[in-house]
Amino acid sequence: MICPNCHAQMPQGCRFCTECGTPLTPIPNPVPGPVPLPDNTATVVQAKPGPNKLIVALSALLVVLIVAAVSLFATYRLEMWGGKTLPSTETIAKQVAARTGTSVAKVQAKDVTEALKIKGLNAETVPVFSGEERGTFLGYDGMSQGQRVEAGTTVKVQESAGPGVPKDTIGKQATDVVNTFAGMNVPVHYKKVPVKDPSKTPEGSVAVTYPAAGQGLPDENKDDGIYIGVASKGDGIPVDIMGMNRNEAVDLLESQGYTVDLEPHYSSKQYVGKISGSYPGPGSTPDKDDAVTLYYGVDQSSNETLLTKTGGGVRYASMDSVPMIGMYCKSTVTDTSKDCITLEQTSGPWDTGSDNTFLHIKGHDLSTPMDALGLTNFSQDVSGAMVEPADNVPENELPMRNHLLLKDWGMFELYSGMGLPNCGDEVFGAGSVGEYCIDGKYYNAIENGDGSLDPPGGSDNYKGPTGSVYRMKDFLVYFPVGSDLSALEDSGYFDADSLAKAKKQKAVDTSRPFILLRDTSQYDKTEVSADDYTTPDPFVPTNTRWNGYKSDLIKMKPAPSDATVYYLVEQDGDLDWSSLPDADVK
Structure with a gap:
């Protein structure tokens, strides 16, 4: 080491010059510069470190997961998986x-069922009696709006059947049904009806109703409302006379001063041989000395x-019409005007009293007896109504x-028209002298x-009817x-389809x-020409020489279910409700 002041040689590592005292600074070793390379030698550049591969992979995976999650959410919202959402009333209202x-x-x-079918769900309409107008959507049975269900699920849609009486009303305590009927938006009347055996029909329970349990209130009776018969002690025709032994029932009513008649009536299996109904109806309180008809089941x-x-x-x-009179309804009734028919007695073509009584469907006006x-079918004498062969009529030629x-x-058929043709609105060909049918007009x-x-x-050269059907x-x-x-099903009586x-x-309850x-709406043709007198009526059973003594009756539609x-x-529930005392039900 050399002193920069006096240039004296100093030992390596001295901090001061021993000759002149000048501080000595160590001289760093020189750093060699780059060595020039020949022109044909490539320059080596040191590479910078790249991104971490793990981080890149994780980032890519995160992006994929985000895209997948968004896609899953979107397809779920579009109901491409994970089931279908039951639409709300607001959504359907917007669609409509x-x-x-x-x-x-x-x-x-109906709008809800349509929306469900579009989603790929099955819809079943369930009528429910309520104060809403018929057809109004009331909700989903056992499910809720917005709920997700699997595709193909059957969803029960509750549809208002208007005011009526639920099927399970009979037998409940009247106090337990007050809230149900309060929501029907029609007047509701609670009336006392007599019962004989309170152990079977407890006092205070619902014993009879109008309309009958399971039926809707007809529109024309909405102002009058619903009647609830509440089991009570008292005289009259007891509600529980149904199913009673015939002699016991007669004795019971006669002991109250009534005159009693017994008549047979087709009934359900449980009432065959027993009381199946009455007129006035069970639950009525007729005046003493009035006549009462009791029906026993057959x-x-x-x-x-x-x-x-x-x-x-x-x-x-030769028909006795009494055993068939009454109301008949579908298994599910929402509108009695459409789902029920009533058979009533009426006079037929021969008004000879009870030996030949006929029926008609209530509301179907008769243009002719x-x-x-x-x-x-029509016949001038009993030969056309014979049910057994006689000396002059072999079995294969019996008209019946x-x-x-x-x-x-x-089973047996009941039908209108007696197999006769019509000329306009008139039944034609019943043997009246001087009848003419000219171009469908009756003279x-x-x-x-x-x-x-x-x-x-206009009847010149008249050779027979024209325009008769x-x-x-x-x-x-x-x-x-x-x-x-x-x-009957195996006989070919019904249309195959x-x-x-x-x-x-579901099978019939036999x-x-x-x-x-x-059902005439299921047929393409509902009338045929009758101008050829040798052609029998295809709409009723016949057996004549004109058709070779065989059946030409069209196949029946619908078939039974x-x-x-x-x-x-x-x-x-056909009672004189206004005559019954009020029941105190709260």
């Missing part, structure tokens, strides 16, 4: 408004007694041979003072308890009498 251009105050059940084994008579050495069809419901009454299966010959008849104008009219099959339904459809539906009514038949309503 967008489709129709009008806003809706109340969502209809089944198909009584057909011969009730539907045939013997006279002049032959047995022939020939259109009353009966068992047979193709009627169900002769099949011994238990009678002109009677002269001497009793002779002149043809009507056979029309499809009211036609039903009546099934008393005990009828062999399988035999209709029968196949019925077989997929423990109750029921009616199957022909729980959804298509009408069951007898044995306690329909």
Whole structure:
């Protein structure tokens, strides 16, 4: 080391010059510079460290997860997986408004079922009696709006059936149904009705109602409202007379001063041989000394007694209409005007008293007595109604041979028109002298003072009717308890497609009498020409020489199922409600 001041040589590491005292600073070793490379040598550049591979992989994975989550959320909201959302009333109301251009105050059940089907869900409409207008959506049965359900699930849609009486009302304490009926938005009356055995029908319980349990209140009766019969002690026709022994029931009413008649009536299996109803109805309190009719239940084994008579050495069809009168309803009733029919007595073409009584469907006005419901076709005498062969009529030529009454299966047909054609609105060809049908217009010959008849104008060269037709009219099959339904189904009586459809539906409850009514809307042709007198009516059973003594009856539509038949309503609440005392129910 050399002193920079005096240039004296100093030992390495000295901090001061020993000669002159100058501080000595160590001289750093020189750093060699870059060595020049030949022109043909590449320059080596030191690489910078790259990004961490783990971080890159994790970042990419995070992006994928985010995209997947967004996609899953979006597809879930679009209901591409994870089931379907039950739409709310607000959503459906918007859809209806967008489709129709009008806003809706109340969502209809049919709009909900349509929306569910679009989503791929099955919809089943469940009628519920309420104070809302018929058809209004009330909610989902057992589910809630906005709930997710699996695709293909059957969703029960509650539809208002308007005011009515729920099926499970009978037997409940009247105090327990007050809230139910308070929401019906119609007047509700609680009336006392007599019972005989409080141990079976406890006092204070609902014993009878109008309308009957399970039925809606007819529109024309909304101002009058619903009646609830509350079991109470007292005289009258007790509600629990139903199912009572005949002699016991007669003795009970006669002991109260009533005059009692007994009449047979087709009934459900539980009432066969017992009291199945009364007139006035069970629960009524008639005045003393009034006449009361008690009905006792019968089944198909009584057909011969009730539907045939013997006279002049032959047995022939002759209907007693009493056993069939009453109301018949579908298994599910939302509108009694559509879901129920009532069979009432009426005068037929021969008003000879009770030996030949006929029926008609209430509300179906008869343009002529020939259109009353009966068992047979028109005939001048009993030969056309014979149910057994006679000396001059072999079995295969019996006019009634193709009627169900002769099949011994238990059921029988009741139909209008007696197999006669129509000329306009008039039944034509019933044997009246001087009848003319010209281009579908009905004329009678002109009677002269001497009793002779002149043809009507326009009948020159009259060779027979023109414009006469056979029309499809009211036609039903009546099934008393005990009828062999399988035999009828196997016979080819029903349209094949209709029968196949019925077989997929709930089976008929054969423990109750029921009616199957022909549905004219299911037929393409409901009238045919009758101008050729050799052509029999295809809409009723026939057996004539003109058709070779075979059946030309069209196949029946619909076929029987729980959804298509009408069951007898044995306690329909037909009482004089205004005469009954009020019941104190709160």
